[in-house]
Amino acid sequence: MWCHRLSHLQSRLQDLLRGRVTHWALQQSNFKSLFPLAIYWHHTASKSLNCVWQQHEDHFELQYANNVMRFDYVWLRDHCRSASCYNSKTHQRSLDTASVDLCIQPKTIHLDETTLFFTWPDGHVTRYDLDWLVKNSYEGQKQKVIQPRILWNAEIYQQAQVPAVDFQTFLETKEGLKNFLQNFLLYGIAFVENVPPTQKHTEKVAERISLIRETIYGRMWFFTSDFSRGDTAYTKLALDRHTDTTYFQEPCGYNNYDRAVINTVPYDVVHRWYTAHRTLTRELRRPENEFWVKLKPGKVLFIDNWRVLHGRESFTGYRQLCGCYLTRDDVLNTARLLGLQA
Numbered sequence: 399m400w401c402h403r404l405s406h407l408q409s410r411l412q413d414l415l416r417g418r419v420t421h422w423a424l425q426q427s428n429f430k431s432l433f434p435l436a437i438y439w440h441h442t443a444s445k446s447l448n449c450v451w452q453q454h455e456d457h458f459e460l461q462y463a464n465n466v467m468r469f470d471y472v473w474l475r476d477h478c479r480s481a482s483c484y485n486s487k488t489h490q491r492s493l494d495t496a497s498v499d500l501c502i503q504p505k506t507i508h509l510d511e512t513t514l515f516f517t518w519p520d521g522h523v524t525r526y527d528l529d530w531l532v533k534n535s536y537e538g539q540k541q542k543v544i545q546p547r548i549l550w551n552a553e554i555y556q557q558a559q560v561p562a563v564d565f566q567t568f569l570e571t572k573e574g575l576k577n578f579l580q581n582f583l584l585y586g587i588a589f590v591e592n593v594p595p596t597q598k599h600t601e602k603v604a605e606r607i608s609l610i611r612e613t614i615y616g617r618m619w620f621f622t623s624d625f626s627r628g629d630t631a632y633t634k635l636a637l638d639r640h641t642d643t644t645y646f647q648e649p650c651g652y653n654n655y656d657r658a659v660i661n662t663v664p665y666d667v668v669h670r671w672y673t674a675h676r677t678l679t680r681e682l683r684r685p686e687n688e689f690w691v692k693l694k695p696g697k698v699l700f701i702d703n704w705r706v707l708h709g710r711e712s713f714t715g716y717r718q719l720c721g722c723y724l725t726r727d728d729v730l731n732t733a734r735l736l737g738l739q740a
C-alpha cells in the first residue's frame with residue numbers, strides 16, 4: 399500500500415506538474431517529507447469555494463475568484479492584522495516591519511472556510527480573509543476600477559455639455575458635491591454657479607471641498623489690476639497659459655513666467671530642455687486646446703493644475719478676482735469619502 403501510495407503520489411504529481419490535475423485535495427499530511435522540494439497544492443474543503451494555493455520556496459501562490467495571486471512571505475507577515483501587529487482603531491501598523499526576518503516562511507498554512515491561517519516559526523498566527531487578499535493583492539489591484547480621466551480639447555469639452563453645479567445644491571446636498579467632484583476628477587475643471595459674488599461665499603465653496611492653503615498671497619486672495627504686488631497677475635496684461643507657484647517646493651503645477659534662471663544643468667542639456675519646452679508649448683498653444691470661459695460674478699471655477707493650465711487675455715476697465723489654492727490631498731480625500739475613485 400505504501401509503495402502504491404508513493405507511486406500514486408508521484409504519478410499524480412507528474413500529472414499536476416503537466417497541469418493535468420487541477421482539483422486534487424491533498425490528503426497526505428506527511429507529503430512534505432516525501433518530496434522536500436515538491437509543490438504542494440491544496441484546495442479548500444468546500445469545493446464550491448474553488449480556492450487553490452501553492453506554498454513556494456519564496457512566495458505564496460493563491461488561486462481564487464478568477465485571480466492568480468502571489469504574495470511575498472515578508473508581506474504576509476507585515477500585513478498581519480492581529481491585535482499585537484495592528485491597531486484596528488487607528489488603522490495603523492504596530493508591528494515593526496524591520497523586525498521581520500527577510501527569509502521568513504510560514505511553518506504551516508491552512509484554510510478554514512474563507513480564512514487562511516499562516517503560522518510562523520515563532521508561533522505567531524496571521525489570518526487573512528480570502529476576499530481581503532484579492533482586494534489587496536497586486537493582481538487584484540490591477541483590475542481595480544481607477545478614476546477615468548477624460549482627455550479633452552475645447553470641442554470635446556463643449557460637446558460634453560458638463561453642467562455647472564448650483565451653489566445651494568453644492569453646499570447643501572451630498573449629491574451636488576459628488577456630481578461636482580465627479581466632473582472635476584473626469585475633466586480637471588468644474589464650475590459652481592450662482593455663488594453670491596463675495597469673498598466669504600467663495601471661501602465657503604472652497605471649504606466645502608478642501609482645506610485652503612495659505613501662501614504668500616494670503617489665504618483667500620482678492621486681486622485687481624492695481625499692481626499691488628510685483629506680478630503681471632496684478633496688471634491688465636494678457637497671461638499666457640500657465641500654472642501658479644512653480645517656485646514653491648510644493649507648487650500648484652509648473653509656469654514659464656516665474657521660471658528662475660536655469661543653472662543646474664550644462665549647456666547641452668539646457669538646449670535639450672528648450673527643445674522639449676518648445677514641443678510642449680506648441681501643443682499647449684494649439685487653438686483647439688484652448689477653452690475660453692467668460693468669467694462672471696458668481697461663477698467659481700476649480701482647476702486641477704496638474705492637468706489644466708489657465709491664462710487670460712488682456713483687458714480694460716475694472717476687474718476683480720478672488721480665489722485660493724487648495725491642497726490636493728484634501729480635495730481627493732473629500733472625493734474618496736463620497737465613494738469616488740480618486
Ligand SMILES: C[N+](C)(C)CCCC[C@H](N)C(=O)O
Pocket residue numbers: 615619621629630631641642643644653655656721
Ligand atoms: C493672484 N494670484 C494669487 C492668484 C496669483 C499670483 C500668482 C503669481 C505668480 N505669477 C504665479 O503664477 O505663481
Ligand SMILES: O=C(O)CCC(=O)C(=O)O
Pocket residue numbers: 631637642708709710719
Ligand atoms: O486674472 C486671471 O484671470 C488669472 C490671473 C492668474 O493667472 C493668476 O493670478 O495666477
Ligand SMILES: [Fe+2]
Pocket residue numbers: 631640641642708
Ligand atoms: Fe495664474
